[in-house]
Amino acid sequence: MRALVLDAYGLSPRGMDLPKPSPGKGQVRVRVRATSVNPIDWKQASGMFRPILGARFPGFVPGYDLAGEVDEVGPGVSGFTPGQRVHARLSGSAAGANAEYALAGVDALQQLPDSVDFAAGAGLPLAGMTALQGLRDVCGLPLTGATGRVLVVGASGGVGHYAVQLARHAGAHVSAVCSGRNAALVRRLGAQEVVDYTQADAFSGVAPFNAILDCVGVPVGEYLPRLLPGGCFASCLPGPSVFAHGLLNGLRGKKVRPVLLKGNAVDLGVLGGLASAGKLETVVDSRFPAGQLAAAWERSRTGRAVGKIIVEF
Numbered sequence: 022m023r024a025l026v027l028d029a030y031g032l033s034p035r036g037m038d039l040p041k042p043s044p045g046k047g048q049v050r051v052r053v054r055a056t057s058v059n060p061i062d063w064k065q066a067s068g069m070f071r072p073i074l075g076a077r078f079p080g081f082v083p084g085y086d087l088a089g090e091v092d093e094v095g096p097g098v099s100g101f102t103p104g105q106r107v108h109a110r111l112s113g114s115a116a117g118a119n120a121e122y123a124l125a126g127v128d129a130l131q132q133l134p135d136s137v138d139f140a141a142g143a144g145l146p147l148a149g150m151t152a153l154q155g156l157r158d159v160c161g162l163p164l165t166g167a168t169g170r171v172l173v174v175g176a177s178g179g180v181g182h183y184a185v186q187l188a189r190h191a192g193a194h195v196s197a198v199c200s201g202r203n204a205a206l207v208r209r210l211g212a213q214e215v216v217d218y219t220q221a222d223a224f225s226g227v228a229p230f231n232a233i234l235d236c237v238g239v240p241v242g243e244y245l246p247r248l249l250p251g252g253c254f255a256s257c258l259p260g261p262s263v264f265a266h267g268l269l270n271g272l273r274g275k276k277v278r279p280v281l282l283k284g285n286a287v288d289l290g291v292l293g294g295l296a297s298a299g300k301l302e303t304v305v306d307s308r309f310p311a312g313q314l315a316a317a318w319e320r321s322r323t324g325r326a327v328g329k330i331i332v333e334f
């Protein structure tokens with residue numbers, strides 16, 4: 022099978038032929054039709070997270086998000102049959118999505134509804150589950166009912182554009198931080214208020230929030246005054262300042278918490294259900310053929326992607 026492979030840390034995966042992987046116990050081999058780029062892909066490939074998320078060389082196949090069809094099921098697998106449309110966020114640090122065939126554990130694999138195409142199926146897993154878990158599990162939003170004021174920082178990106186829709190679907194009043202060029206898009210996705218971070222005094226006159234989901238890595242201290250007492254600041258880029266503010270502000274009644282994705286088939290099912298019901302759109306920033314994974318990463322590295330970058334196999 023053709024695969025995109027790295028034999029050392031770097032940002033230029035090359036196409037090469039590898040043997041088709043055999044599904045082990047509890048695994049399914051998927052014929053990959055689309056993958057999506059997440060910043061973790063090129064961060065891991067570059068060696069940025071070497072101590073916590075190293076890559077195994079030679080023959081490292083990057084990528085965590087995929088959509089495709091079941092090709093073969095391993096021992097002990099029930100509920101999946103060859104030809105079935107599926108999608109997954111691959112678990113562990115081995116990655117492996119950017120190949121014609123990839124192995125997924127059944128705990129990570131979900132049926133892809135017929136009405137959801139492979140691009141959306143590949144876009145949803147990592148970014149969608151991060152948005153869902155950040156809002157629901159970290160900020161405590163119910164998926165139905167009024168939940169107060171929610172601010173999504175980085176609202177036009179992969180995680181952010183799903184978060185805007187999920188928060189609105191949860192009944193929240195949604196405010197979105199993005200640049201002016203993306204304002205119309207985030208309004209269409211459900212934001213009732215847009216804060217253009219490129220303007221001076223962008224937050225002037227904006228009321229405080231019950232929850233802030235940071236998909237950019239903004240300075241926590243600058244955003245805490247915008248959080249109501251009892252509110253939660255959830256960071257998708259948790260560094261030392263998030264943990265320090267978490268300790269300090271916990272005492273003052275404001276929560277500052279990391280979002281740490283836990284990929285699982287159940288949450289993927291929630292997202293697929295919303296997508297097939299027309300309540301969760303995947304905005305596609307750009308599409309690349311598989312051979313151009315390096316160019317897709319380059320686009321992601323600009324930090325300007327609007328929605329998801331899709332790689333098609």
Ligand SMILES: NC(=O)c1ccc[n+]([C@@H]2O[C@H](COP(=O)([O-])OP(=O)(O)OC[C@H]3O[C@@H](n4cnc5c(N)ncnc54)[C@H](OP(=O)(O)O)[C@@H]3O)[C@@H](O)[C@H]2O)c1
Pocket residue numbers: 059060061147148151174175176177178179180181198199200201203218236237256257258259280281282321324325326327328
């Ligand atoms: N902790 C976890 O488990 C977890 C899971 C998923 C992702 N992440 C991390 O979360 C981050 C976001 O991921 P992603 O996939 O959403 O990234 P992305 O798609 O690359 O985000 C790009 C978006 O960020 C916006 N942006 C850039 N600077 C901004 C600013 N100062 N204020 C507001 N918006 C800004 C850009 O809009 P403009 O062009 O308008 O600026 C663009 O639309 C990444 O660092 C990723 O590694 C963490």
